[in-house]
Amino acid sequence: MRKVVILGTGPAGLTAAIYTARANLQPLVVEGNEPGGQLTTTTEVENFPGFPDGVMGPELMDNMRRQAEKFGAEFRRGYATGIDLSARPFRITIDETDVIEAEAVIISTGASAKLLGIPGEKENVGRGVSTCATCDGFFYRGKKVLVIGGGDSAMEEANFLTRFADVTVVHRRSELRASKIMQERARQNPKISWVLNVTPVEVVADERGFRALKVRDNATGEERLLEADGMFVAIGHKPNTDFLKGQLETDELGYIKTVPGTARTAIPGVFACGDVQDSRYRQAITAAGSGCMAALDCERYLEESAAHDWSQTLSR
Structure with missing residues (x-):
């Protein structure tokens, strides 16, 4: 049983890991099949605040990961092949075989490049x-x-x-x-x-x-x-949501819907951030910002859940 499991390690997932780790939630971060996300395939990032001379994409992702590890985030290889959001604790299947239980889940699985779909491609x-x-x-x-x-x-x-x-x-x-x-x-x-x-x-x-x-x-x-x-x-991307099997509401393109102004999904305890829910901006800085939102929303949810469970215990 984990308090929070984060799926994905792009700017959104790693920022969520930093914040939840600093909140002493001991997050488990599942790296996915593209550790570090799309920025690991980007050379120089010129528009991420704080780097007036730019920064290499892999370097930025490595720094984020080390920062999360510094505060106690745990990382494991593998990717989510299934998830059961019908009951708590949530059950996440990793690489078809391993099952992890979590009180809360932050989904930051990003999006993958589309192909043209023509013969020979x-x-x-x-x-x-x-x-x-x-x-x-x-x-x-x-x-x-x-x-x-x-x-x-x-x-x-x-x-x-x-x-x-x-x-x-x-x-x-x-x-x-x-x-x-x-x-x-x-x-x-x-x-x-x-x-x-x-x-x-x-x-x-x-x-x-x-x-x-x-x-x-x-x-x-x-x-x-x-x-x-x-x-x-270079014709766009498809959000990596197939493993959800329709358990969360998405838009017509497959991007996860969140409550406006938050990272909350329709299922309490499940949060989404980064490119998996953002079809408009798709920037490293907005992904990182939404990762922060998801972590703070997750922290509040766990606090409220703990308070509710405690009050139920007292009432009995």
Whole structure:
């Protein structure tokens, strides 16, 4: 039995761990299948307060983890494959076999990169198709790559990749969805070219892996090949909520719904923070802030539960 179990170790989960550990709740943090979250695949973080010269993503996550450990948070490898929220204590299944009981649960399992879902894509991930520029960009030094998407993530990936390669941004609309500052930064980069208003149809590969992306012109219907050495998919993320099996209310995209202004879900004692419940901002600093909210809400819940149990004991 644990007072609180935290699922996930991105900025939200680690901030929640720091706060709950300082409150002497001895949290158990389950690291998940991507310890440290998405920031571990980010090079330089320029917009996290307190780092005027920027900080490397993995370094920031490592510092957060060590800070949580300093106050007594316990970490274990593995990821949640199931959870029973129908009764207390809550029962969390880790890696299909281990079961942990908890008085409260903080869900900060984040979101995972989406794929296009076209023929040839999935089977060539790791063979020229990637969802992480900072992980794989180095392998394309002096080569040509495609970046698929039109949002902030795509612009960030494209700009980063120009350190190594010539980049072509491919987007299914004529207009980009990225913020103005990110668009301007990409537009001004001489190593980025543009193929807009086309729909990706198929990944073309041979025995060595990715060779080209077949696209259809949305205006003419004409299909053509965009030849390159690699392709980076940057079209958004899917919240990691499958293990909940519908036990918590989510929006149409699968993001967990919380009571406005709090980290509380519809089930008392269950809290959600970070990208698993935030489809709008998706920033490290907002994730960390929501992790703080979840920890404080969790602490109050446990205090109130203890007070209630004590009052029931007295009444008997």
